[in-house]
Amino acid sequence: MGDILAHESELLGLVREYLDFAEFEDTLKTFSKECKIKGKPLCKTVGGSFRDSKSLTIQKDLVAAFDDGDQKVFFSLWEEHIPSSVRDGDSFAQKLEFYLHIHFAIYLLKHSVGRPDKEELDEKISYFKAYLETKGVALSQTTEFLPFYALPFVPNPMVHPSFKELFQDSWTPELKLKLEKFLALVFKASNTPKLLTIYKENGQSNKEMLQQLHQQLVEAERRSMTYLKRYNKIQADYHNLIGVTAELVDSLEATVSGKMITPEYLQSVCVRLFSNQMRQSLAHSVDFTRPGTASTMLRASLAPVKLKDVPLLPSLDYEKLKKDLILGSDRLKAFLLQALRWRLTTSHPGEQRETVLQAYISNDLLDCHSHNQRSVLQLLHSKSDVVRQYMARLINAFASLAEGRLYLAQNTKVLRMLEGRLKEEDKDIITRENVLGALQKFSLRRPLQTAMIQDGLIFWLVDALKDPDCLSDYTLEYSVALLMNLCLRSAGKNMCAKVAGLVLKVLSDLLGHENHEIQPYVNGALYSILSVPSIREEARAM
Numbered sequence: 001m002g003d004i005l006a007h008e009s010e011l012l013g014l015v016r017e018y019l020d021f022a023e024f025e026d027t028l029k030t031f032s033k034e035c036k037i038k039g040k041p042l043c044k045t046v047g048g049s050f051r052d053s054k055s056l057t058i059q060k061d062l063v064a065a066f067d068d069g070d071q072k073v074f075f076s077l078w079e080e081h082i083p084s085s086v087r088d089g090d091s092f093a094q095k096l097e098f099y100l101h102i103h104f105a106i107y108l109l110k111h112s113v114g115r116p117d118k119e120e121l122d123e124k125i126s127y128f129k130a131y132l133e134t135k136g137v138a139l140s141q142t143t144e145f146l147p148f149y150a151l152p153f154v155p156n157p158m159v160h161p162s163f164k165e166l167f168q169d170s171w172t173p174e175l176k177l178k179l180e181k182f183l184a185l186v187f188k189a190s191n192t193p194k195l196l197t198i199y200k201e202n203g204q205s206n207k208e209m210l211q212q213l214h215q216q217l218v219e220a221e222r223r224s225m226t227y228l229k230r231y232n233k234i235q236a237d238y239h240n241l242i243g244v245t246a247e248l249v250d251s252l253e254a255t256v257s258g259k260m261i262t263p264e265y266l267q268s269v270c271v272r273l274f275s276n277q278m279r280q281s282l283a284h285s286v287d288f289t290r291p292g293t294a295s296t297m298l299r300a301s302l303a304p305v306k307l308k309d310v311p312l313l314p315s316l317d318y319e320k321l322k323k324d325l326i327l328g329s330d331r332l333k334a335f336l337l338q339a340l341r342w343r344l345t346t347s348h349p350g351e352q353r354e355t356v357l358q359a360y361i362s363n364d365l366l367d368c369h370s371h372n373q374r375s376v377l378q379l380l381h382s383k384s385d386v387v388r389q390y391m392a393r394l395i396n397a398f399a400s401l402a403e404g405r406l407y408l409a410q411n412t413k414v415l416r417m418l419e420g421r422l423k424e425e426d427k428d429i430i431t432r433e434n435v436l437g438a439l440q441k442f443s444l445r446r447p448l449q450t451a452m453i454q455d456g457l458i459f460w461l462v463d464a465l466k467d468p469d470c471l472s473d474y475t476l477e478y479s480v481a482l483l484m485n486l487c488l489r490s491a492g493k494n495m496c497a498k499v500a501g502l503v504l505k506v507l508s509d510l511l512g513h514e515n516h517e518i519q520p521y522v523n524g525a526l527y528s529i530l531s532v533p534s535i536r537e538e539a540r541a542m
């Protein structure tokens with residue numbers, strides 16, 4: 001009985017709340033009076049008019065704080081009145097909050113007459129940085145927001161190309177409009193009576209159920225039409241077959257009387273038996289005067305079509321191959337290296353390519369497990385530019401496949417040789433590009449990352465990226481991607497801290513580079529290293 005009374009009280013409270021919301025004032029008075037007379041308890045609810053006026057006041061205060069650039073007041077109201085479930089769970093709310101933090105961070109730059117107050121500007125930037133390092137981390141992997149993680153460390157964002165849109169006249173009004181719409185939706189949702197919410201949820205559920213049933217009905221009708229077409233075709237073929245059979249019976253009876261069947265008549269009968277696609281070609285290309293031709297073609301037309309199997313490539317004599325690669329002429333070595341690479345890259349993806357790669361690995365084609373002084377890997381240091389280039393291309397092809405990377409990663413000798421070739425190669429750009437490409441793919445494996453960081457590869461990359469205009473697009477993109485992969489590790493960040501000023505200058509210069517393909521890698525590297533306090537201090541001093 002107690003449970004029933006509790007539910008009744010809650011139900012009566014829901015009715016009262018709805019009557020108040022819908023402004024049925026007389027009905028509400030009568031309802032409340034009658035409940036009191038009958039001794040029915042009512043759940044206490046906040047009055048609708050009071051609640052509405054309070055919501056409007058909060059919205060006005062938030063918009064006023066937005067217009068005044070008062071971030072402390074704004075975010076105090078934001079956190080107090082916007083439900084945490086919305087702030088943390090709604091993707092639109094998270095993105096809006098990110099842009100609101102940017103708005104307050106650059107407010108003085110956009111609204112100050114003359115030079116903004118440095119102390120107040122630093123305070124706003126620090127507030128933004130604190131947000132990036134806490135709640136803002138959730139959006140750090142989103143491409144849309146990555147450039148803005150570098151905003152606190154750019155000396156003059158107003159002239160930087162990455163932030164040009166923030167300082168356009170339309171940016172702030174558009175953001176304000178989004179804020180107002182968001183607040184209207186949030187407070188409207190919070191003011192809706194529970195009874196109306198329950199009704200809407202049930203109505204939505206019923207609507208979804210009806211839509212689902214309608215979809216199933218449409219799908220059933222579509223299938224029914226398909227089956228009907230198939231049935232009509234089968235019926236037509238059956239009638240055609242009966243007609244042809246009757247004609248053939250007549251022809252057999254005629255032959256008993258001594259009448260001959262002409263090839264033309266036989267051809268017309270067979271053409272009627274074939275599908276439409278085959279009729280034209282058969283009418284002109286098949287010789288029906290040859291015995292058995294018609295029956296053979298008819299049976300062939302019913303045979304199931306077999307998928308063409310991809311043949312496996314013939315096996316190679318790997319002992320002889322490796323001997324020629326070590327002892328042969330430079331011309332022969334180049335041709336063999338090119339052929340081996342083509343065999344791998346032009347094979348069909350799937351079983352054929354896997355078989356080729358497994359054969360290379362099981363026969364230790366590159367001598368990764370060999371301890372001989374003369375090995376195939378030594379071709380990376382060949383005196384011939386062409387041989388070095390083709391060897392680098394082959395290794396890069398290996399590194400493009402997961403099993404190939406695993407094979408090459410089993411011995412750090414390969415990594416050391418590639419690093420040496422990268423630092424020494426100054427004649428052939430293509431060789432260096434392929435070595436760099438292989439190293440970047442190696443950096444996907446944690447043990448090889450560790451080895452590269454310990455070998456000081458970060459310093460070489462930073463030095464190479466000081467003058468990006470002298471690098472090819474391939475070299476630039478793979479260098480920045482490799483640098484970012486190494487900077488994701490704690491050891492890599494500590495290496496960057498040793499030359500923090502140089503690293504920050506190189507990466508900030510790359511932010512404005514015309515090659516937009518590198519932007520995600522530059523932003524990723526910056527965001528990663530700026531988590532180190534000493535690098536952040538260096539950035540502030542710049």
